Amino acid sequence: xxxxxxxxxxxxxxxxxxxxxxxxxxxxxxxxxxxxxxxxxxxxxxxxxxxxxxxxxxxxxxxxxxxxxxxxxxxxxxxxxxxxxxxxxxxxxxxxxxxxxxxxxxxxxxxxxxxxxxxxxxxxxxxxxxxxxxxxxxxxxxxxxxxxxxxxxxxxxxxxxxxxxxxxxxxxxxxxxxxxxxxxxxxxxxxxxxxxxxxxxxxxxxxxxxxxxxxxxxxxxxxxxxxxxxxxxxxxxxxxxxxxxxxxxxxxxxxxxxxxxxxxxxxxxxxxxxxxxxxxxxxxxxxxxxxxxxxxxxx
Amino acid sequence: xxxxxxxxxxxxxxxxxxxxxxxxxxxxxxxxxxxxxxxxxxxxxxxxxxxxxxxxxxxxxxxxxxxxxxxxxxxxxxxxxxxxxxxxxxxxxxxxxxxxxxxxxxxxxxxxxxxxxxxxxxxxxxxxxxxxxxxxxxxxxxxxxxxxxxxxxxxxxxxxxxxxxxxxxxxxxxxxxxxxxxxxxxxxxxxxxxxxxxxxxxxxxxxxxxxxxxxxxxxxxxxxxxxxxxxxxxxxxxxxxxxxxxxxxxxxxxxxxxxxxxxxxxxxxxxxxxxxxxxxxxxxxxxxxxxxxxxxxxx
Numbered sequence: 004x005x006x007x008x009x010x011x012x013x014x015x016x017x018x019x020x021x022x023x024x025x026x027x028x029x030x031x032x033x034x035x036x037x038x039x040x041x042x043x044x045x046x047x048x049x050x051x052x053x054x055x056x057x058x059x060x061x062x063x064x065x066x067x068x069x070x071x072x073x074x075x076x077x078x079x080x081x082x083x084x085x086x087x088x089x090x091x092x093x094x095x096x097x098x099x100x101x102x103x104x105x106x107x108x109x110x111x112x113x114x115x116x117x118x119x120x121x122x123x124x125x126x127x128x129x130x131x132x133x134x135x136x137x138x139x140x141x142x143x144x145x146x147x148x149x150x151x152x153x154x155x156x157x158x159x160x161x162x163x164x165x166x167x168x169x170x171x172x173x174x175x176x177x178x179x180x181x182x183x184x185x186x187x188x189x190x191x192x193x194x195x196x197x198x199x200x201x202x203x204x205x206x207x208x209x210x211x212x213x214x215x216x217x218x219x220x221x222x223x224x225x226x227x228x229x230x231x232x233x234x235x236x237x238x239x240x241x242x243x244x245x246x247x248x249x250x251x252x253x254x255x256x257x258x259x260x261x262x263x264x265x266x267x268x269x270x271x272x273x274x275x276x277x278x279x280x281x282x283x284x285x286x287x288x289x290x291x292x293x294x295x296x297x298x299x300x301x302x
Numbered sequence: 303x304x305x306x307x308x309x310x311x312x313x314x315x316x317x318x319x320x321x322x323x324x325x326x327x328x329x330x331x332x333x334x335x336x337x338x339x340x341x342x343x344x345x346x347x348x349x350x351x352x353x354x355x356x357x358x359x360x361x362x363x364x365x366x367x368x369x370x371x372x373x374x375x376x377x378x379x380x381x382x383x384x385x386x387x388x389x390x391x392x393x394x395x396x397x398x399x400x401x402x403x404x405x406x407x408x409x410x411x412x413x414x415x416x417x418x419x420x421x422x423x424x425x426x427x428x429x430x431x432x433x434x435x436x437x438x439x440x441x442x443x444x445x446x447x448x449x450x451x452x453x454x455x456x457x458x459x460x461x462x463x464x465x466x467x468x469x470x471x472x473x474x475x476x477x478x479x480x481x482x483x484x485x486x487x488x489x490x491x492x493x494x495x496x497x498x499x500x501x502x503x504x505x506x507x508x509x510x511x512x513x514x515x516x517x518x519x520x521x522x523x524x525x526x527x528x529x530x531x532x533x534x535x536x537x538x539x540x541x542x543x544x545x546x547x548x549x550x551x552x553x554x555x556x557x558x559x560x561x562x563x564x565x566x567x568x569x570x571x572x573x574x575x576x577x578x579x580x581x582x583x584x585x586x587x588x589x590x591x592x593x594x595x596x597x598x599x600x601x
Contacts, residue, residue, distance in 0.1 A: 039465070124461045128456055142444070145445050153427070
């Protein structure tokens, strides 16, 4: 993260601490046969990760002066969905990964059954948080948040993209299909984070065009950067196994475009993302910094 | 089902057809790399099962004259949660089952990765259905439905109970612990079905005492009947493998109470469940029939 701006660094730190605090409070280990289930959720959810999605919720919602408690709860909900998806994607039957965020994966520390259930529980927890009464007074807001998150994480979004990704090892996808796959697999939840910030800010749908354009471009740039990281990154810094796409013979932005054009494309997308924020002043600088940061990250 | 009353039989048939119709409309198979994902969801969700939870939603909500569309959507949402949990519970890492509802399990027809993702997608779908605008106009109602369902299916409910059940093979639980395990694993979602019916009917919390007592007793009777079915039932009629608890050396109501006392206890619970409905007239007869039916079923 050497290249992150001081403002972004401070925002990243603040969001990370807040999300850790929230999960710590939500997941006290019970003194019964579910102890390992909670330990597994804590292992995956606390202390690690970039917290990009909660950061996007926060940076967007703050444009509209949203209350911090609402921001924190919403960020925790979307991060719970992200973490559940990582636990399930790492399973032997899926991507079969041993390391995640610099730690052994949940099914390695515990077992597969516990990992499946820990993922399922974080999935349910996300919606329970959003449905709770205290934090988002207005039920119209809560229902819109829930609808957006359920849609972005289901078969038309994240989980559908993961299914396509599993098929990608067997098929030979073209650039349009890889773009669609990635827009679903990672793009949908990243876009949802920005959307949730706008929903919290009570921005009407017709006022979200700029933010949606920003989110779409950042999501795609993030994925191209992920492909570059997979090909060129340092496993110790990344905290997970790299060089996987090439080994699996999967078509990616990189295999289809080559390193130079992929990098160029990512820079173009970041410029375009920032351009989408033209209606906002310096209060949107953290969003601009996040866009630039997608290309600089090493994890 | 030889013992089900004509009124119950007609209600069961109506609900089953409605749920099949809903899933059929919600899950059109797309012409892309997600085709198997949707086929897997359809395999698990359409054509089979007792539809007990949607039936409980419906029988409860009709006490209060709730609109049929709301009932159907809510029933589909809770059934989506139930079906996702069956898909995940059947996985090799969990209960490792080959048959379910008379058909091969999802991971046998497709593969484990597809089964995990199909479960995850039905999980998300449940909340997307409830968050949708058209069907449950009042967002207070929608948010309360979502909160109840998320709580009942998460670590304090169904998924927590499944974790305890996996531990039960390693530990020796006493009657109090087995009762708690079952109250979570199957009781929570059955209770949630009745609760959702009451929420749709806008029954205030203080007016739900009788219905909650009914749901608690029916859930427990259902589980004891399930244990009896596991020990004494016909695999062909049940459509799944039986005699599993004994083989796994797991403590159940049956192993702790013996067949005669377990059966006696189940009958007592059914009587008690019906007693909880004393404030309702003949309009609650389907609920009463459901309580009796829990003991007569062969699947």
